[in-house]
Amino acid sequence: MTTALACGKSNSPTPIDTTNPPTTSATFSNPLMSGADPSVYQKDGVYYYLQTNGVSINLWSTTAMSKLATAVPKTVYTPTPGSQNANNVWAPELFYLDGKWYIYYTAGNGSDISQRTWVLENSSADPTTGTWVDKGRIFSSDTNFWAIDGSVLELNGQRYFLWCGRPDVTNQNLTQNIYIAKMSNPYTIEGNATLLTTPELTWEKNGFGVNEGPQALQSPSNQTFIIYSASYCGTDDYALGQLALKAGGNPLVKADWTKSSQPVFTKSPQSNAFGPGHNSFFKSPDGKEYWLIYHANSATNQGCGGQRNIRMQKFTFKTDGSPDFGAPVATGLNISLPSGEK
Numbered sequence: 001m002t003t004a005l006a007c008g009k010s011n012s013p014t015p016i017d018t019t020n021p022p023t024t025s026a027t028f029s030n031p032l033m034s035g036a037d038p039s040v041y042q043k044d045g046v047y048y049y050l051q052t053n054g055v056s057i058n059l060w061s062t063t064a065m066s067k068l069a070t071a072v073p074k075t076v077y078t079p080t081p082g083s084q085n086a087n088n089v090w091a092p093e094l095f096y097l098d099g100k101w102y103i104y105y106t107a108g109n110g111s112d113i114s115q116r117t118w119v120l121e122n123s124s125a126d127p128t129t130g131t132w133v134d135k136g137r138i139f140s141s142d143t144n145f146w147a148i149d150g151s152v153l154e155l156n157g158q159r160y161f162l163w164c165g166r167p168d169v170t171n172q173n174l175t176q177n178i179y180i181a182k183m184s185n186p187y188t189i190e191g192n193a194t195l196l197t198t199p200e201l202t203w204e205k206n207g208f209g210v211n212e213g214p215q216a217l218q219s220p221s222n223q224t225f226i227i228y229s230a231s232y233c234g235t236d237d238y239a240l241g242q243l244a245l246k247a248g249g250n251p252l253v254k255a256d257w258t259k260s261s262q263p264v265f266t267k268s269p270q271s272n273a274f275g276p277g278h279n280s281f282f283k284s285p286d287g288k289e290y291w292l293i294y295h296a297n298s299a300t301n302q303g304c305g306g307q308r309n310i311r312m313q314k315f316t317f318k319t320d321g322s323p324d325f326g327a328p329v330a331t332g333l334n335i336s337l338p339s340g341e342k
Contacts, residue, residue, distance in 0.1 A: 027334040028066035031309035036295045037091040037213070038310050040065070040282040047282060048127060050092040050103070051295075051310065057092045057105060057120075061128055064341050065282065065291070065312060077103070077120055077132045084109050085118050085134075091149050091213070091278070094127060097159070097186040101127040104138070104150035113171045117150035117163050119187040135187040143179055143193045145169050149278075152183070153216040153251060155224055159183040160251050162196075162226065164212035175199060175209040178228055180251060194252045197243060199230060203263050204241065207232025211241070213278040221321040224251070229277035230263065234304035236297070238275035240265035244322060265294075265325040272298045273311070273328030286340030289314050292325055314338070 035051040042048075049060040049068060058073035079086045085107035092105040101122040108114035119138045124130025138161060139147060146166035153160040161183050164176050177198045184190035199209030213229035224245040231237050242260040249256030267274050279294040293312040302308070313329045314336075329335060 026337055028337060029332050029334055030311035030313070030329060031296075031298070031331060032066070032312060033069040033310050034306070034308070035310045036304075036308040037278045038293045038295060039091070039093040039280045040293055041094040041096070042282050043096055045285065048094050050094055052090045052092070054089055055087075056089060057103060059094070059128055063285070064337075065293070066337050066341060068310070074128050076122075076128065077134075079107060079134075084114065085116075086110070088112070088115060090115075093151050093280075095152050095186070096127075097152070099123075100186070102186045103132070104152070106148040106150065113146060113169075115146055115148055117147045119150075121187065138187055138189060140179075140181045140189045140191070140193040143167070143181075146171070148176075149213045151214055151216065152186075153180070153224075153226070155216075155251060159186070161189055162214040162216065164214065165193075176212050178211045178214050178226070182252065194254055196226070196254055196257060197228065197241075197259060201230075201259075201261070203237065203239060204230040206237040207235040215279055215281060217281055217323060219317055219321050219323065221317075223247075223321045224249075225323065226257070227264070227279060227281075227323070229279070232304070233275065233277065236267050236274040236300055238277040238304075239263035239267070240277055240279060240294075240325070242322070264323070265292075265328070267296075268328040268330075269300070271328050271330035271333075273331070274298070274300050274302065275304075275308075276311075276328050284314075284338035284340050285342070288339045290317075290323075291315070291338060296328060298331055 037052040039050045056078040059076045060071040060073045062071040087110040090106040095102050103120040119135040120132045122130045122132045149164040151162045178196045179193040180196045181189045181193040197211050215227045217225040226243040230241045242264045243257045246256050274297040276296040292315050295308045315325045318324045
């Protein structure tokens with residue numbers, strides 16, 4: 001609901017005392033705004049933000065993530081009605097690769113079984129301007145089936161495409177896996193895909209078996225992790241899992257990754273955080289802090305729909321180099337702004 005505020009004009013306005021100007025609050029609180037599937041990309045002091053809206057792709061830009069809700073989104077892409085990517089536009093992610101901007105997103109023709117991963121390209125220096133060109137689908141021929149949540153891992157000068165796939169082409173078995181494949185350019189996969197992780201642990205199977213939303217994370221000690229979402233998003237037990245690449249490991253070799261035996265970020269009823277997941281990462285403006293952004297529900301049994309909201313919190317790393325996300329911070333709690341934010 002939108003509330004209108006009266007302007008309260010007067011012919012004799014009260015003079016403003018400028019000797020002690022009001023100070024800007026050094027805190028913020030969660031949730032930041034309504035939404036799901038948040039994604040953040042940082043470049044040249046600007047944070048570019050995207051989330052799912054179902055029918056198009058909107059892009060926010062801000063220099064202060066705590067003030068994200070005050071930024072005005074721009075619709076940068078609306079698919080052609082009746083096309084194979086016209087409906088269920090989900091989980092867009094922005095990357096700057098080889099001097100151009102790319103958005104990876106999920107869409108289909110309206111039936112769930114048609115969901116696939118797609119790519120847009122923009123050669124403008126500013127992704128909120130210029131023209132977004134539809135580069136079509138991005139997929140490997142050996143995994144040409146239901147696919148969502150495309151993302152990119154860059155490691156040792158090579159790029160890899162990460163995504164979630166459902167191999168049962170009849171859509172009877174809803175199990176969702178995470179795959180990885182080498183990229184020959186920002187919109188083309190080279191060779192076959194590797195099935196990186198499948199839901200095999202109890203905490204990955206609430207509702208039904210799901211591994212989705214893969215996000216690459218490089219630690220300060222240059223260790224490589226993939227943080228992913230597990231269990232059906234409509235359950236309170238949607239949570240984050242972790243894959244760790246061994247030192248010198250090949251990202252395309254499943255055996256070179258180690259899965260966490262327990263989730264690394266889970267619900268916190270006392271903090272009004274249910275089903276926390278589908279995350280992204282960013283650093284504070286001064287580069288000193290790592291931040292997690294994710295969606296969650298504020299009450300139990302709110303499902304995988306419009307009641308989800310966006311939250312962010314700082315995290316650190318353990319002595320072994322792995323991320324320590326802690327527990328979801330309570331809604332309404334005052335949180336210090338990201339370091340260097342103005």
